[in-house]
Amino acid sequence: MDPDLLEDVSRNLVIGARKKRSRNVNSIRPNDRIFIFAPIIVNGRRNLTFIAYTMVDGVYNDSGTLYDYYESTRKIRLKGIKFFSPPLPAVDLRKNLSFLNGNRYSSALKSEYREISEADFKRIYSRANFVKNFPLYLENVSFNIDEFILNSINSLHGIIKRFDNRKQMDIKTFIRLLGEFMDSYGVSKPYDELEEFYSLNAWRTGIKHYPSRDPERIVTLYNSQGGKRDFGLISFE
Numbered sequence: 001m002d003p004d005l006l007e008d009v010s011r012n013l014v015i016g017a018r019k020k021r022s023r024n025v026n027s028i029r030p031n032d033r034i035f036i037f038a039p040i041i042v043n044g045r046r047n048l049t050f051i052a053y054t055m056v057d058g059v060y061n062d063s064g065t066l067y068d069y070y071e072s073t074r075k076i077r078l079k080g081i082k083f084f085s086p087p088l089p090a091v092d093l094r095k096n097l098s099f100l101n102g103n104r105y106s107s108a109l110k111s112e113y114r115e116i117s118e119a120d121f122k123r124i125y126s127r128a129n130f131v132k133n134f135p136l137y138l139e140n141v142s143f144n145i146d147e148f149i150l151n152s153i154n155s156l157h158g159i160i161k162r163f164d165n166r167k168q169m170d171i172k173t174f175i176r177l178l179g180e181f182m183d184s185y186g187v188s189k190p191y192d193e194l195e196e197f198y199s200l201n202a203w204r205t206g207i208k209h210y211p212s213r214d215p216e217r218i219v220t221l222y223n224s225q226g227g228k229r230d231f232g233l234i235s236f237e
Contacts, residue, residue, distance in 0.1 A: 001015075001036050001037065001038045001186065002038070002069065002186070002187050002188060003038050003039065003040060003138075003145060003148075003187065004069075004145055005067055005069060006038065006051075006134075006138055007134065007138075008067050009036075009067075009078075009081070010081055010134055013057075013077060013078040013079075013080065013081065014066060014075055014076065014077055014078065015066075015070065015075070015076050015078065016066050016070030016071070016072040016074065016075045016076065017070060017071070017072035017074070017112055017113070018069065018070060018071060018072070018112060018188050019071060019072065019112075020071040020072055020073065021072070022072045022074070022112070022113075024111065024112065024113035024114075025072050025074050025076065025112075025113060026074055027115075028056060028059060028074075028076055028113070029056065029059070030056050030057065030058050030059065031055060031056060032055070032056045033053070033054075033055050033056075033121065034053070034054050034055070034056065034078075035050050035052070035053055035121075035124055036050070036051055036052040036053070036054065036081070037049060037050045037051060037090065037186065038051055038186055039148070039185040039186050039187055040087065040137070040138065042086075042087055042089050042137075046148065046151070046185070047089040047090065047091055048089070048090045048091075048185060048186060049087045049088060049089045049090060050084060050087065050088040050089075050090065050093075050124060050128075051083060051084055051087045051088075051135075051138065052081050052082060052083045052084060053081070053082045053084070053125065053128060053130070054078045054079065054080065054081045054082070055078070055079045055080075056076055056077070056078065056079070057077040057078055057079040058076075058077045059074060059075065059076055059077070060074075060075055060077065061073050061074060061075070062075050082128075082130040082131070082132065083130070083131050083132075083133070083134065083135045083138070084128045084129060084130065084131075084135075085129055085130075085131045085135045085137070086129070086137070087135075087137060088124065088127055088128065093123070093124065093127070096123050097116075097120045097123060097124070098117060098119070098120055099114065099116045099117065099120055110183065110184050110186075145187075146197075146201070148182075148187065149178075149182070149189075149194070149197055149201075150201060150204060150205065152178060152181055152182050152185075153178060153198070153202075153205055153207075154205055154207075155181070156174070156177060156178055156181045157174075157205070157207055157234070157236070160174075160177075160236055161236040164236070166236060167235065167236055167237050168210065168233045168234065168235055168236065169233065169234050169236070170212075170217050170232065170233060170234075171198070171209065171217070171219045171231060171232060171233060171234050172195070172217065172219060174234050175191065175194050175195050175198055175219075176191060178194055178198075179191060179194055195219060198219070198221075199219060199220055199221055199222060200222050202221045202222075203221070203222065203223050203224050204224075207234060207235070208234075208235040208237070209221060209231040209233060209234055209235065210231060210232065210233040210234075210235060211229075211230060211231055211232060211233075212231070212232020212233055213232075214232060217232030217233070218230045218231070218232055219231055219232070
């Protein structure tokens with residue numbers, strides 16, 4: 001789950017799916033049990049982490065967008081949410097859960113909804129310490145999303161610089177890759193929103209950019225004083 005949604009979901013007890021025609025959300029039925037996981041900072045590191053348990057109270061159809069995020073017609077009412085305190089990082093459980101598939105646990109958790117076995121459910125449930133109130137470790141999560149995007153930009157730039165021989169890339173291509181990179185951590189943002197964020201905050205990364213004569217490549221980048229200039233390429237040199 002996107003960390004920005006945690007407080008809204010906790011108050012309203014309704015969730016959905018990002019995609020309008022999500023198949024997985026249509027398979028959910030009343031009394032199904034759900035673990036909620038999200039990318040949060042635990043012990044100084046951001047990890048995909050199990051943070052809560054809930055049960056499905058009912059399902060219904062509503063074409064409206066929920067929290068400006070969930071686009072699916074099918075919506076899911078929850079009976080209530082029991083948060084974990086402390087949270088359970090997936091990396092600490094991967095050896096004991098069959099669906100986490102060894103070291104590729106981030107890939108296993110890439111899907112918005114994923115069915116797990118009864119045995120895996122019991123292993124997670126048995127490790128959880130439940131609290132009724134919104135836990136302290138989540139109170140500042142929504143305020144850290146900008147930091148998460150900035151860290152993702154720098155991480156992706158470092159990965160490409162280290163493992164790819166290219167010296168430059170279209171900024172728009174990099175932003176699309178950024179969306180995929182963040183999605184692997186359970187945080188989904190539309191391209192337009194990421195481009196706007198990059199436009200306003202690229203100066204904070206220290207990454208070098210080059211102009212382009214191709215108007216299709218142009219992204220307007222702002223500096224720390226609010227001045228703006230058109231660029232088309234991101235440097236990996």
